[in-house]
Amino acid sequence: MKLALAQIAPVWLDKQKTLEKVVTYIQKAGTEKADLVVFGEALLPGYPFWLAHFKGAEFEAEHNKKLHAHYLKNSVCIENGDLQPICDAAKTSGTAVYLGIMEKPQDRGGHSLYCSLVYVDKSGTIRSVHRKLQPTYEERLCWSPGDGNGLKTHALEEFTVGGLNCWENWMPMPRAALYAQGENLHIAVWPGNLSNTKNITRFIAKESRSYVVSVSGLHTKNDIPENTPYYEELIKVMPEVSANGGSCIAGPDGEWVLEPVVEREGLFTADISIDKVLEERQNFDPSGHYSRPDVLKLQLNNERQGVLNQD
Secondary structure (H helix, E strand, O other), X not given: OEEEEEEOOOOOOOHHHHHHHHHHHHXXXXXXXXXXXXXXXXXXXXXXXXXXXXXXXXXXXXXHHHHHHHHHHOOEOHHHOOOHHHHHHHHHHOOEEEEEEEEXXXXXXXXXXXXXXXXXXXXXXXXXXXXXXOOOHHHHHOOOOOOOXXXXXXXXXXXXXXXXEHHHHHOHHHHHHHHHOOOOEEEEXXXXXXXXXXXXXXXXXXXXXXXXXXXXXXXXXXXXXXOOOOHHHHHHHOOOEEEEEEEEEEOOOOOEEEEEEEOOXXXXXXXXXXXXXXXXXXXXXXXXXXXXXXXXXOOOOOOOOOOOOOO
């Protein structure tokens, strides 16, 4: 199977222009005959980098309210068809897609943000929307905690694929929930930075005896559009580089298939073989012969959380 890693910078906080860029990269992946193309966490329309550098915890501050409103306006409502261009591109290209989005779902009122990882299959059908279980640190200032509804795996060619957002990949139980569903191709999406991907990618591969694909975004000061609220102030406080990439692939033996790519935008591809998974499962299989369900067992609640039940 052929994988494509789209390590790109969004048109930051601009939903429409970022959608157009993502579609272009799906089309490129189709041209490369890729079976799957993966994009970084929160790529559509971008990660809230301002929170760490612009007094993100200052309560009732006008700049926080205006930036949040701008972010919310440019986030994705799946129910309104915002991802239709992605679905159409996946279908036309014959390429499945994992895409990190900022979701404002109608089933939670439409005004709160969830960091979601969306899987679109080769037919252009959305098969799962995984809302990040636990936003990390300053992310909690603008993101909401998700649920287990999207903790699902999907058949793709000879593989079974699943995915997690950023530091969810450090959480043993979500990983175990995917392993138990037969996952042997694990997708880990990140906002960006080699510091996130260089160690954990190989660790998860070794633990699961699966291929692990880490995909990050990119972000520099030059990626901040001039129409962003408080543009001049952001330029003064933001670092030159907020996200340097680090996208990579590790094989089921824990060795690199594609070493981390830093500070380069582009589409990076690699071929993988299910045989490598089968070989490594001979001596270790975390949900098979090397598990003890009589001693340890995991319970998954995959209901979609909501505040209103309607008959």
